[in-house]
Amino acid sequence: MKNKKKLGVFLFILPAVIVFFIYFVYPIGFLLYTSFMAWDGVGSMSFTGLSNYERLIDDHVFHKSLMNTLIWGAAAVFIHIPLALLLAIILSYKVPGWKFFRTVFFFPNLISTLALSMMWLFIYNGQFGLLNAALELIGLEGLQRNWLGEISTAFPALIAHWLFYVGIFMVIFMAFIATIDKSIYEAAEIDGANIFQRELFITLPLLKPGIAAGVLLAITNTLKNFEAPFVMTNGGPVNETMVMALHIYRQMVNFNYGYANTLAIMLILAGGMMILVVQLVFREKNA
Amino acid sequence: MKNIVIAGLMLFLLLIVTACSQGDEGETEASQEEEYELTFHTHYVGNEGRAETIQAIVDEFNEEHEGRARVVIDGTPDPQTLYDRNRTSLATDTVPDIFYFQHNPVDADRYYGSDKLIDLTPHLDDGWGDSFSEEGLEHGRYEDKIMAVPFESMMVPIYYNTELFAEAGIDEFPKTWDDFFEASEKLMDNGIIPIATGTGENAWSTQLMYSYIVSSIAGADFWELDLDDEAFLEGARVLEKLFEYSPSDAVGLPYSSYASYFVNENAAMIVNGPWMISQFYEQGGDEFADKVGAGTMPAYDGGEGEQGAVIAGVNFVLTGKQHTDPAKEEYAVAFMKYLTDPDNAKRLFLDSGALMEAASFEINEDDDADRISMDILSHLQEAPYEFKHLINAKSTEVANEFPSAVSALALGEVTPEEFVEQLANVDE
Numbered sequence: 001m002k003n004k005k006k007l008g009v010f011l012f013i014l015p016a017v018i019v020f021f022i023y024f025v026y027p028i029g030f031l032l033y034t035s036f037m038a039w040d041g042v043g044s045m046s047f048t049g050l051s052n053y054e055r056l057i058d059d060h061v062f063h064k065s066l067m068n069t070l071i072w073g074a075a076a077v078f079i080h081i082p083l084a085l086l087l088a089i090i091l092s093y094k095v096p097g098w099k100f101f102r103t104v105f106f107f108p109n110l111i112s113t114l115a116l117s118m119m120w121l122f123i124y125n126g127q128f129g130l131l132n133a134a135l136e137l138i139g140l141e142g143l144q145r146n147w148l149g150e151i152s153t154a155f156p157a158l159i160a161h162w163l164f165y166v167g168i169f170m171v172i173f174m175a176f177i178a179t180i181d182k183s184i185y186e187a188a189e190i191d192g193a194n195i196f197q198r199e200l201f202i203t204l205p206l207l208k209p210g211i212a213a214g215v216l217l218a219i220t221n222t223l224k225n226f227e228a229p230f231v232m233t234n235g236g237p238v239n240e241t242m243v244m245a246l247h248i249y250r251q252m253v254n255f256n257y258g259y260a261n262t263l264a265i266m267l268i269l270a271g272g273m274m275i276l277v278v279q280l281v282f283r284e285k286n287a
Numbered sequence: 288m289k290n291i292v293i294a295g296l297m298l299f300l301l302l303i304v305t306a307c308s309q310g311d312e313g314e315t316e317a318s319q320e321e322e323y324e325l326t327f328h329t330h331y332v333g334n335e336g337r338a339e340t341i342q343a344i345v346d347e348f349n350e351e352h353e354g355r356a357r358v359v360i361d362g363t364p365d366p367q368t369l370y371d372r373n374r375t376s377l378a379t380d381t382v383p384d385i386f387y388f389q390h391n392p393v394d395a396d397r398y399y400g401s402d403k404l405i406d407l408t409p410h411l412d413d414g415w416g417d418s419f420s421e422e423g424l425e426h427g428r429y430e431d432k433i434m435a436v437p438f439e440s441m442m443v444p445i446y447y448n449t450e451l452f453a454e455a456g457i458d459e460f461p462k463t464w465d466d467f468f469e470a471s472e473k474l475m476d477n478g479i480i481p482i483a484t485g486t487g488e489n490a491w492s493t494q495l496m497y498s499y500i501v502s503s504i505a506g507a508d509f510w511e512l513d514l515d516d517e518a519f520l521e522g523a524r525v526l527e528k529l530f531e532y533s534p535s536d537a538v539g540l541p542y543s544s545y546a547s548y549f550v551n552e553n554a555a556m557i558v559n560g561p562w563m564i565s566q567f568y569e570q571g572g573d574e575f576a577d578k579v580g581a582g583t584m585p586a587y588d589g590g591e592g593e594q595g596a597v598i599a600g601v602n603f604v605l606t607g608k609q610h611t612d613p614a615k616e617e618y619a620v621a622f623m624k625y626l627t628d629p630d631n632a633k634r635l636f637l638d639s640g641a642l643m644e645a646a647s648f649e650i651n652e653d654d655d656a657d658r659i660s661m662d663i664l665s666h667l668q669e670a671p672y673e674f675k676h677l678i679n680a681k682s683t684e685v686a687n688e689f690p691s692a693v694s695a696l697a698l699g700e701v702t703p704e705e706f707v708e709q710l711a712n713v714d715e
Contacts, residue, residue, distance in 0.1 A: 126534075151698060238694050254684050
């Protein structure tokens, strides 16, 4: 009877395991295998040992793209998520018009990244862009510039366009906050805790699993960033806005599939490490 | 019981393997009663100047082959994305039934040697091959086979706004680069951007200008030189200077934006192909198109190039996917033949100014040929020599490196020496 049950469980999970192997394990294995090859994607592969990995050392575009990806990830953790959290806490007080603001903040998440990127491309336009027009309107002509064309502003401008689209995480956090027992707040209020103390010592600790999930999701999203850099800057100027996904794509369309797959392995490793760090940080604080 | 489970598992795995092995061949082996569907990858869609005529040609073919074959346009409006799609299709074995690609010798060998394209050699014997020049057909040659036919040619003039020139006191299009920069100064004094260019996307117009500049320095065969040769270095110095006369937001500026500078008369010159003529009429109207002149390469003081030389030659070559079903392959070839038919090439020229590579059509006096197109043709006929631009002459690696390298040059992040070195490093 016990064996029969085990067999049933095994058969139930078997399709999922097979799909997992076909769509995850096999592609990762293929990436790893081809990362040791010289391959143009068309002809046969030839084993080149660690040469693709050695190439990473001198590839300054890889260094730049890795650094940018990490910075974007850090911006997600330290700006994007806290902003979402702040809005979630404020709206959870059901301030007047909270439903309207919730919809407004969430709405950009329903629009494709491509469309948003196109819109921001025009906002940042050096000659006719809305941002420069707004600066002129308030007498700050001196700050006008080609936002996506200058080295000093291109990457911050690229990140900034995305930073405030926090709707999805805001909604997740609001759902978490709604599950917190109201009597805890009431007890704290009776004990004389003010609004900031209640949020700091009740909401945030109880929201920790939600924040951890949000941080993980935000980081994995930033690792996959492709559309916005592709549409808005194509990695320029001078690779200043290059991110890992775009660098991989560039190598791929240059028929350097072996090296592109090496970069993909590095992206997976970088992602794994970032996720590990996040888990360690949250585990440590939970202890 | 155990045996039943094992048998069940084996059956399940067999079903998955069978399902996964159903590749595209399953799709191509249509029965004779079914209509074959052929995909045609193109960027001639939407507002593109050639889109309407191409759609009409496809519709006519479909009507003629109704019930047997139907060509479906799979459009990608952005040319660069189309080229990327085509390249990746080779690796992913999803080559379209009919497509064209921007010819360069390195990419061409990859396409032709992939064993995934139709061998067009036997199909050229029935007279189709006579539609093309021998030189044009060489672009599709791989070993002893013809794997692609020349599809679209180009002649790239430097368009200029005659009214803006006149207002700045410039009588004619500059014959030397010194005259060019002198004219540029006059235009700037009049509040006009001299040359509309940008480094966004593939830095299209900028790479054309660089090709023009280096050819004026080193002559017709400059692509035989190494990319860090003194001629390219000198060309980089001139290109660096050119950015002083370009839009202030030229770095990262995409084609559509800098083209707008010209069409909106904020800029006086732009270098681009004849396909832009339809844009002059559609966006600027007849009044604007009447002001547009077509100039050619200025000479470089002490250079080996001759004034009037032009960037020209085969730009796109047309090919298609190799099929196991000969009937489907026949229809794909039939469409290629129809598309490159001299009458259709002429239609495309008259409708959009595009120079299709079918050598045997003539323009008569009663044809409604546009004035700018005819000017371009006359420049082509009078040109002392023709040469290719960077994207057609060099590998994809060089073409993809160019926008980054030229942005750095424009921003003063690298010297001309470092610029040429950056390109030479990725040159195969």
